[in-house]
Amino acid sequence: MSGPTAIQVEDLHKSFRIPIHRVDSLKERMVRPFAARDYRELRALDGISFEIGQGEFFGIVGRNGSGKSTLLKLLASIYRADSGKIRMAGRLAPFIELGVGFNPDLTARENVVLNGVMMGLTPRETRRRLDAIVDFAELDEFVDLKLKNYSSGMLVRLAFSLMMEVDPDIFLIDEVLAVGDASFQQKCADAFREMKAAGKTIVLVTHEMATVEEYCHRAMLISEGKIAHLGDPEEVGRRYLRLNFEGVEATAASSDGGEDAAVRMLDARVVDGEGKRVSSVEHGEQIRIRIEIEAREDFAALAVGHLIVSADGVNVCQLRAPIGGDPPPPVKAGERLKVETTVDNLLGAGHYFVHVGINRLLEGGVALDVAGATEFVVFGGPADRGLVSLPQQTTVLERAEA
Amino acid sequence: MSETTTPALREVRGPGALGGGRQRFFDLLWLMSVTEFKRVYFGTILGYLWSLIRPLMLFGVLYFVFTEGLKVGNSDEVEHYAVLLLMGIVLFTFFSESTNQAVNSVITHEGVVRKTQFPRLVIPLSTVLTCAFNLALNFLVVLAFVFAFGVDPTWTWLLLPVAFFFLIALTVAVSAALSVLYVRFRDAAIIWAVLVQVLFYATPILYPITFFENPTTEQLLMTNPLAVIFEQVRVWVLAEPAAPTAAEAAGGWLHLLPAAAIFAGICLYAAWIFSREAPRIAEDL
Numbered sequence: 001m002s003g004p005t006a007i008q009v010e011d012l013h014k015s016f017r018i019p020i021h022r023v024d025s026l027k028e029r030m031v032r033p034f035a036a037r038d039y040r041e042l043r044a045l046d047g048i049s050f051e052i053g054q055g056e057f058f059g060i061v062g063r064n065g066s067g068k069s070t071l072l073k074l075l076a077s078i079y080r081a082d083s084g085k086i087r088m089a090g091r092l093a094p095f096i097e098l099g100v101g102f103n104p105d106l107t108a109r110e111n112v113v114l115n116g117v118m119m120g121l122t123p124r125e126t127r128r129r130l131d132a133i134v135d136f137a138e139l140d141e142f143v144d145l146k147l148k149n150y151s152s153g154m155l156v157r158l159a160f161s162l163m164m165e166v167d168p169d170i171f172l173i174d175e176v177l178a179v180g181d182a183s184f185q186q187k188c189a190d191a192f193r194e195m196k197a198a199g200k201t202i203v204l205v206t207h208e209m210a211t212v213e214e215y216c217h218r219a220m221l222i223s224e225g226k227i228a229h230l231g232d233p234e235e236v237g238r239r240y241l242r243l244n245f246e247g248v249e250a251t252a253a254s255s256d257g258g259e260d261a262a263v264r265m266l267d268a269r270v271v272d273g274e275g276k277r278v279s280s281v282e283h284g285e286q287i288r289i290r291i292e293i294e295a296r297e298d299f300a301a302l303a304v305g306h307l308i309v310s311a312d313g314v315n316v317c318q319l320r321a322p323i324g325g326d327p328p329p330p331v332k333a334g335e336r337l338k339v340e341t342t343v344d345n346l347l348g349a350g351h352y353f354v355h356v357g358i359n360r361l362l363e364g365g366v367a368l369d370v371a372g373a374t375e376f377v378v379f380g381g382p383a384d385r386g387l388v389s390l391p392q393q394t395t396v397l398e399r400a401e402a
Numbered sequence: 403m404s405e406t407t408t409p410a411l412r413e414v415r416g417p418g419a420l421g422g423g424r425q426r427f428f429d430l431l432w433l434m435s436v437t438e439f440k441r442v443y444f445g446t447i448l449g450y451l452w453s454l455i456r457p458l459m460l461f462g463v464l465y466f467v468f469t470e471g472l473k474v475g476n477s478d479e480v481e482h483y484a485v486l487l488l489m490g491i492v493l494f495t496f497f498s499e500s501t502n503q504a505v506n507s508v509i510t511h512e513g514v515v516r517k518t519q520f521p522r523l524v525i526p527l528s529t530v531l532t533c534a535f536n537l538a539l540n541f542l543v544v545l546a547f548v549f550a551f552g553v554d555p556t557w558t559w560l561l562l563p564v565a566f567f568f569l570i571a572l573t574v575a576v577s578a579a580l581s582v583l584y585v586r587f588r589d590a591a592i593i594w595a596v597l598v599q600v601l602f603y604a605t606p607i608l609y610p611i612t613f614f615e616n617p618t619t620e621q622l623l624m625t626n627p628l629a630v631i632f633e634q635v636r637v638w639v640l641a642e643p644a645a646p647t648a649a650e651a652a653g654g655w656l657h658l659l660p661a662a663a664i665f666a667g668i669c670l671y672a673a674w675i676f677s678r679e680a681p682r683i684a685e686d687l
Contacts, residue, residue, distance in 0.1 A: 080416030088412060089410060089412070103441075117429045
């Protein structure tokens with residue numbers, strides 16, 4: 001980081017008091033006047049300090065419940081810190097999600113003005129920019145339509161162009177890429193590149209490592225309210241995955257049923273032709289699933305299996321292959337293997353998860369089983385029903401006059 | 403786009419009752435109230451009429467019951483009973499609507515509270531302001547009644563804004579306190595709905611304060627700040643020597659002290675509880 005500082009965070013603490021017995025009504029309060037004092041202290045953030053430079057694209061990653069969203073809410077002045085200091089330079093977009101504060105019963109025009117003022121413009125300024133906002137969102141004809149009649153795509157477009165037009169110095173963004181269809185994600189990606197080029201300071205909270213690696217100058221991994229790593233996005237990505245798999249291994253080892261986690265998962269990702277991590281694969285291209293494992297004991301032979309599951313939990317297909325030729329060679333303890341499985345992408349547009357399993361090929365049994373080891377989004381392809389579009393051949397066999 | 407000048411680092415103090423600059427506070431307050439008012443006004447077929455029909459219906463029913471049935475409001479006993487009743491109902495409707503809507507206003511604006519930096523006080527204030535727009539319009543109807551029933555304008559009408567000020571101040575205080583209390587105690591809404599009913603009868607709206615013909619009861623009633631305000635409005639509108647002023651009804655200026663203390667207490671409590679709870683609202687939702 002170089003140049004002037006945009007965000008400075010010093011020794012930030014935040015804990016939530018979770019009542020063991022939530023007192024929600026007056027009766028409970030009266031019956032048990034001191035019950036409300038029984039709290040469990042949940043430390044969401046435990047002494048976080050960092051600085052973000054102006055014009056920096058900064059990623060914050062962490063598992064669910066690690067405190068990353070709490071941190072973002074503290075930065076956005078939605079929560080108040082218990083102790084510690086936050087300092088910021090420049091105007092902040094006070095939103096952490098697109099389209100918050102939109103009232104479905106009001107027209108786009110009224111909503112834009114209201115939200116513009118929320119973002120710190122004067123009403124007059126907002127009205128002056130209204131045309132540009134509506135123009136950018138390609139919604140000129142619908143400016144006096146109530147938002148409840150908007151499609152979700154139109155809403156997102158309006159929210160997005162509003163944010164771009166208000167033009168704050170600092171953006172705090174929470175998982176925006178998760179919303180919208182593939183084409184909107186593309187638009188978001190373009191906007192990110194634009195914002196980055198324009199020298200905006202951007203703080204992005206996400207769990208999609210591909211996004212972090214693609215855009216972020218630096219990234220921070222948060223674990224249990226503390227900074228686990230801060231620096232190069234690739235390194236943060238690696239540590240994040242390790243953290244994830246450690247959690248999975250722990251659960252796999254504790255569960256019974258013959259799973260002994262005799263193989264350690266080091267990495268699992270979907271990559272493109274050049275081996276770069278990607279989050280989406282176009283229909284008709286190839287899906288390349290790359291895993292890295294470490295054997296913890298000797299194996300006569302191993303097989304790798306991938307189960308592709310749709311976002312709705314439907315098992316779409318299973319891929320299975322022995323590792324390393326035919327017949328597969330033995331694997332020694334401590335050996336590390338990088339295995340890539342390639343399959344034609346016949347999947348329809350949507351979000352898919354990959355479960356990875358490593359099996360003992362000769363003895364039988366599961367050596368490792370990781371649910372949701374990696375994930376990817378499929379875009380493009382025919383807008384048909386169905387999860388897959390299988391190759392087909394249709395020929396007219398007979399044609400005759402009646 | 404990014405300027406060459408470097409903005410200085412400023413400390414971020416987190417959410418609060420005000421927060422985010424005075425200009426933005428008032429802009430937001432005004433915009434939210436106006437858009438909400440417009441939404442109700444233009445959103446339904448009868449629009450504004452709805453907000454008038456309710457007090458008018460109530461007025462019609464009560465007027466019939468109390469003049470024809472119970473003979474409380476006989477014109478020979480109480481001069482201009484109709485005008486007083488309508489005015490009382492319109493003013494009380496403002497109080498009850500504002501506070502009842504403010505109770506769950508924070509929950510209604512949950513999205514804004516949880517996801518944006520937003521001066522929290524704007525939320526209950528804007529519901530009160532929206533109701534105040536209604537009050538202003540309804541008061542025009544009251545004025546029509548006043549002239550139709552042949553009440554002559556007097557100089558004491560100029561004092562009415564004083565009474566309105568206290569009424570609005572009380573409404574704001576109660577609304578603000580209720581809006582944050584509701585986040586913690588969900589029964590606040592039910593309790594308040596009952597209390598409003600009680601207050602309606604404990605305020606000289608249906609009856610003149612002299613109705614009980616018992617100084618102790620009158621004094622007791624006059625500990626209610628609303629009763630003091632309503633009684634004074636009645637005196638100022640009619641400029642009628644027969645009706646006792648608030649002080650007379652309470653039995654001397656000294657006896658107004660309890661009402662004043664209660665009023666001040668509510669305002670101070672509201673200010674304290676709101677500024678204490680405001681930074682935490684988003685977490686408690």
